[in-house]
Amino acid sequence: MKFKKMSHQEAVNRCYELTPQLREYDEFMYLGVRWLPYTMFFHHRNYTSAIINTDDMGFRLSHSPCGWASTADFPADKPVNIVIGGSTALGTGTTSDASTVSSALSKLTGEVWLNFGGRGYNSVQEAIIFMLNQHRFDKINNIIILSGLNTLTLEGLPDDYTSEYGKYYYSYEFLHYMNRYNEDIKKRANSYASMNESAVKKLIPRLTEKFNHWLDDTEGNPAERVFTDTHMDLAERISRAARSTIDSAAQINQLARKNGARVHYVLQPLSRWSKEIFHETEEEMFYAIDACANNFWRLFEKLATPDLHESYSSQLKQGCLNEDICFFDMNMLMKDSPVLNENIYIDHLHFNDAGYEEMGRIIYEQVI
Numbered sequence: 567m568k569f570k571k572m573s574h575q576e577a578v579n580r581c582y583e584l585t586p587q588l589r590e591y592d593e594f595m596y597l598g599v600r601w602l603p604y605t606m607f608f609h610h611r612n613y614t615s616a617i618i619n620t621d622d623m624g625f626r627l628s629h630s631p632c633g634w635a636s637t638a639d640f641p642a643d644k645p646v647n648i649v650i651g652g653s654t655a656l657g658t659g660t661t662s663d664a665s666t667v668s669s670a671l672s673k674l675t676g677e678v679w680l681n682f683g684g685r686g687y688n689s690v691q692e693a694i695i696f697m698l699n700q701h702r703f704d705k706i707n708n709i710i711i712l713s714g715l716n717t718l719t720l721e722g723l724p725d726d727y728t729s730e731y732g733k734y735y736y737s738y739e740f741l742h743y744m745n746r747y748n749e750d751i752k753k754r755a756n757s758y759a760s761m762n763e764s765a766v767k768k769l770i771p772r773l774t775e776k777f778n779h780w781l782d783d784t785e786g787n788p789a790e791r792v793f794t795d796t797h798m799d800l801a802e803r804i805s806r807a808a809r810s811t812i813d814s815a816a817q818i819n820q821l822a823r824k825n826g827a828r829v830h831y832v833l834q835p836l837s838r839w840s841k842e843i844f845h846e847t848e849e850e851m852f853y854a855i856d857a858c859a860n861n862f863w864r865l866f867e868k869l870a871t872p873d874l875h876e877s878y879s880s881q882l883k884q885g886c887l888n889e890d891i892c893f894f895d896m897n898m899l900m901k902d903s904p905v906l907n908e909n910i911y912i913d914h915l916h917f918n919d920a921g922y923e924e925m926g927r928i929i930y931e932q933v934i
Contacts, residue, residue, distance in 0.1 A: 569853045577857035584851050585912045587661045590617040595685065599736075600624060604698060605691050607736065608684060619663055626656055626681040629664040630672040637680050637699065645705040647671065647679040648827075650692050650818065651712040654834045656683030659916035667712060670926025675934075677707065686735035688717045689814035696818050706827035708934050711815055712896075714833045715915060718807040718869060718878060732810050800868065804878050812885030819891050830892045830933050833879055835925070837914040838870035839897040845909040855913050870914065892933075899928050 572580060582589045594615075599607040609624035619627045621636035628635045640646060649655050649668040657666030668679040684695055692713055700706070720733045727737035734740075819829045837844070837852070844852075868874075879895050886893035900906055903924055910921030917925065 569850060572854065572857045574858045577854045580854040581851065581858065584847060584854065585659070585918070587617050587659065588912060590615055591658050594618055605684070605687075605694050606734065606740070607686070608695075617660070617662060618657075626666065626683060627663045628666065628668040628672055628679055628681045630669075630678040631676050632678060634663075635672070635678045635680055637682070637702070640678070640680065640702065642702055642704050644678070645707055646703050647675070647677055647708040647710075648682050648696070648706060649679055649710045649712055650682040650696055651710075651834065652683060652687045652692070652716040653685040654683070654715075654915060654917075655710075655712045656681065656685050657922060658685065659912040660919050660922055662919075665919040665922055667710075667922055667926045667929065670923045671710075671930060671934075674926060674930040683712075686716065688720055688732065688734050689713060689811040690732060691734070693814040693817040693821075697821055700821055700825060703825055706822060706825035709818065709822055709827050709829045710929060710933065711818060711829065711831045712834050712929075713831075714807075714811055714878070714882065715836060715869075717811050718804070721803045721807045721810075722868075732806070800874065801877075804874065804881065808878060808881035808885060811882060812889065815886060815891055816889040819889060828892075828934075830894065830929075831882070831886050832929065832933060833882055833893075833895045833897065834915070835896045835900055836870060836875070837911045839872070839875040840900045841906050843907055844911075845907065847909045848911045851912060852914065894933050896925060896928070899932055900925075903928065 594609070594613060597610055597613075600610050602608050609620050609626070611620060611622050611624050613620040613624075621627060621638040623638040625637040649666075649671070655667065657663070657668075660666055663669060663681075666681055666683075668681040668683075671677075671679040682692075682695060682699075684691060687695070692711065696709075716735070717732075720735060720737070723733045723737050727733060727741060815829070815831050822829050837848070875897060879897070883893045883895070905920055905924050908920065910917050910924065912918050
């Protein structure tokens with residue numbers, strides 16, 4: 567199927583025509599983020615719209631048999647279930663909070679499922695957000711970790727933007743703006759000493775460095791710097807992501823024992839891992855997304871191959887087995903889905919309402 571060549575803006579407009587709710591998710595994201603300790607960032611508090619709503623802590627609301635369920639004010643003495651992960655767990659692409667996986671599971675089980683999805687979160691941030699909030703609940707029945715692809719994608723960032731704790735969304739922005747802080751510290755230090763000859767010699771390189779930074783900034787918004795993953799060895803990338811993902815799942819599993827919870831790891835679906843034939847609307851949406859790709863989608867480009875899926879899934883499966891965590895690959899579980907060949911993907915990682923509700927059904931019937 568051939569599509570006409572589009573400009574960036576034409577591609578954005580076409581995405582919104584095909585999936586109108588996507589505009590709201592972009593608005594939600596481009597408000598910026600709320601900077602927090604430990605997890606680094608999270609969603610804005612008390613965000614309201616017809617499509618996505620957050621509570622007083624930034625968690626997306628879930629619809630339960632008891633009405634709307636919120637992490638921020640959930641009664642500690644009531645049993646609960648939790649879905650943890652990135653934007654797929656959050657439900658990016660649904661037309662309302664009632665169509666996410668957590669809401670679908672609430673409807674199917676008759677129990678409350680809270681949404682711990684964090685847009686852009688890697689596996690470490692997923693573990694930390696659970697660690698910071700598990701004290702709110704006396705009894706957790708089930709935890710679904712619906713995850714795996716943010717960590718694998720972000721491992722494609724250049725090694726200049728990593729640390730001993732891995733790579734993460736906003737890696738470049740974090741280093742860029744925090745280095746500005748280091749410059750401020752240097753200026754502050756100068757104010758406590760007399761400007762003798764030695765101090766002047768030290769100051770000149772700093773002023774030169776600052777001038778060069780200023781020149782860099784005149785070239786455009788530093789947050790719009792383009793990254794690709796052409797430098798990265800895929801085998802090493804898979805190995806790093808699998809290690810980080812397994813370690814984080816093990817941490818959640820250990821923490822969950824205090825609450826008596828059963829932990830199930832579900833490798834989230836990727837379009838070309840889960841199906842071979844696509845609906846014409848899906849193909850057009852993929853084409854439009856590629857035509858207006860951001861850094862995340864550029865880093866994602868090499869991942870959609872069967873060989874990579876097999877390698878990554880098998881490493882995660884073995885790691886979960888070693889940690890006594892039940893492992894499921896949603897890409898394989900979906901192979902027999904009656905809606906597989908329908909229009910369910912809005913991009914390579916996210917579903918529409920029908921896709922999320924089907925994933926909830928599969929988790930209910932085959933995982934828990």
